[in-house]
Amino acid sequence: MTASLDFTLPPGLSAREPAEARGLARDAVRLLVSRGDLAPSHHLFSDLPDLLDAGDLIVVNNSATLPAAVRLDRLAVHFSTSRPDGTWLVELRRRTTKGTEPYAGGEPGEWLPMPGRATLRLIDRETPRLWRASLNRDVQAYLRVHGVPIRYSYVERDWPIEAYQTVFATVPGSAEMPSAARPFTTGLVTALVARGVGIAPITLHTGVASPEKDEPPYDERYDVPAATARLVNLALESGNRVVAAGTTVVRALETVADAPGHVSPSAGWTRHVVTPETGVRAVTGLITGLHEPRSSHLLMLTAIAGEAALARAYEEALSMGYLWHEFGDTHLILK
Numbered sequence: 294m295t296a297s298l299d300f301t302l303p304p305g306l307s308a309r310e311p312a313e314a315r316g317l318a319r320d321a322v323r324l325l326v327s328r329g330d331l332a333p334s335h336h337l338f339s340d341l342p343d344l345l346d347a348g349d350l351i352v353v354n355n356s357a358t359l360p361a362a363v364r365l366d367r368l369a370v371h372f373s374t375s376r377p378d379g380t381w382l383v384e385l386r387r388r389t390t391k392g393t394e395p396y397a398g399g400e401p402g403e404w405l406p407m408p409g410r411a412t413l414r415l416i417d418r419e420t421p422r423l424w425r426a427s428l429n430r431d432v433q434a435y436l437r438v439h440g441v442p443i444r445y446s447y448v449e450r451d452w453p454i455e456a457y458q459t460v461f462a463t464v465p466g467s468a469e470m471p472s473a474a475r476p477f478t479t480g481l482v483t484a485l486v487a488r489g490v491g492i493a494p495i496t497l498h499t500g501v502a503s504p505e506k507d508e509p510p511y512d513e514r515y516d517v518p519a520a521t522a523r524l525v526n527l528a529l530e531s532g533n534r535v536v537a538a539g540t541t542v543v544r545a546l547e548t549v550a551d552a553p554g555h556v557s558p559s560a561g562w563t564r565h566v567v568t569p570e571t572g573v574r575a576v577t578g579l580i581t582g583l584h585e586p587r588s589s590h591l592l593m594l595t596a597i598a599g600e601a602a603l604a605r606a607y608e609e610a611l612s613m614g615y616l617w618h619e620f621g622d623t624h625l626i627l628k
Contacts, residue, residue, distance in 0.1 A: 294325040307447040327606040338476040347489025354471040355494040357462035361441035373500040382423045388588035392446035395584040464500035472619035473539030493521040497541040515545040519558040536578035551574035567593040579626045583617045598626045
């Protein structure tokens with residue numbers, strides 16, 4: 294593998310359905326553990342309490358997933374991110390027999406007829422892939438009636454929105470599931486708390502991914518509450534780990550961390566991108582899925598794990614048949 298982890302992902306390693314459909318509990322997916330120069334080790338996600346210490350803190354994303362895809366005759370509209378002025382970023386995709394593919398059409402000012410006699414007006418392009426658009430309805434209420442969860446071609450059938458919610462989901466707003474926390478169950482949370490591991494929430498609403506061509510993250514809405522900031526600072530001051538459950542949590546915490554790593558409560562929009570050059574200041578561990586080759590997420594993972602350790606972990610995951618994507622296996626990185 295190269296420094297950018299340019300590897301080939303065999304199609305058979307894409308998780309095509311939730312763990313429950315494979316006869317597993319959510320917390321029975323596999324967990325690969327990376328610890329610096331040590332060889333990666335193999336566990337189940339339910340082993341997590343035994344891998345952490347009393348006083349460690351797991352920070353989770355409490356954003357709930359929206360049924361953010363609306364299907365038209367030939368197109369699908371993926372609602373990504375709300376803007377303060379009431380507009381939304383949306384992606385237009387062409388429907389195919391297996392799912393969707395990028396759609397390059399659309400013109401500024403164009404109106405698209407939507408189900409339920411709604412209309413979507415394209416305003417202008419925010420990125421080469423995303424439009425800023427306006428729906429003549431309250432978007433979240435509209436999606437509850439007419440939307441379905443976003444699904445890409447490696448998932449072979451539709452699953453209900455409940456399959457895309459984590460146990461922590463309380464604040465609707467994400468276009469796609471903050472999937473790193475999917476394997477948590479109420480029983481596992483109880484076991485972690487009994488172990489003395491703390492759990493604290495942030496909110497970061499995720500936008501739509503780009504399965505065909507990875508792109509740097511764009512602005513996303515976040516909220517790091519005061520209670521969580523205090524717990525993060527206390528853990529770090531006490532020499533304990535701060536483990537982010539997902540790259541969204543890393544982005545939120547690193548947005549509000551100063552140079553020494555002190556975290557302050559804050560809410561707003563973040564454009565912060567974590568790379569090996571920026572480094573991490575508040576996060577000392579990460580629970581995450583397995584990411585696509587050349588993904589920008591891999592730069593964040595490199596900042597936490599180090600280039601050699603991350604390459605070693607991915608070689609191990611490929612050779613041992615770990616499953617990728619939102620319904621797949623997991624990876625715990627500890628500094």
